[in-house]
Amino acid sequence: MTALRNRAEERAKYMPISISEDDIANVSGNAPSYLKEAALRWYIVLNGRPGFRGFGFVTRQRVRVTExxxxxxxxxxxxxxAKMVTELEVTPDMCNVDGILEQGCMCGLMDEARR
Incomplete structure (x- = not known):
């Protein structure tokens, strides 16, 4: 566990993103808080650089780490x-004309989540 903590601390140096204690506390699961913080940081990084509004940005912003x-x-x-659970409400902008989650959207979400 010490090695994991050290890696989480190293990541925090090159991913200087502010994560509140409340945000960490809202993530359930038995992992230590520094691993929950690392998961939250990773999802913030996936959203890209400041000002970036590229493919899938709006959808990725709605993904929430819950466990x-x-x-x-x-x-x-x-x-x-480690198991990380995320949630996302499927909205009309993610669906095809039949109201079903579009396969391209699903693939984009799975691609981002596997990293």
């Missing part, structure tokens, strides 16, 4: 895996 948990790895029970 960060540590669990035994499925592949190796002696290792720990």
């Amino acid at each position: 960060v948990s540590l669990e035994p790895s499925v592949d190796d029970p002696e290792k720990i895996s």
Whole structure:
């Protein structure tokens, strides 16, 4: 866990983004607060540079990190895996003419979430 904390502290140096204690407290899960903070920082970074309003920006801004948990790895029970849960309300601008989530939008969200 010390190595994870050190990496989180290093990340904070090159990702100088202000995250409030309330924002961290609103993320459920059993992960330590520094890992929850790292997850929140990552999603802020995904939104791009200040002034950036490129492809998918409006949709990505609505994604909320709701849980960060540590669990035994499925592949190796002696290792720990991190699970991050995000939520997003599907709105009409994300849907096709039939009112179903557009596949391109879904792919864009999955691509961003896997990083």
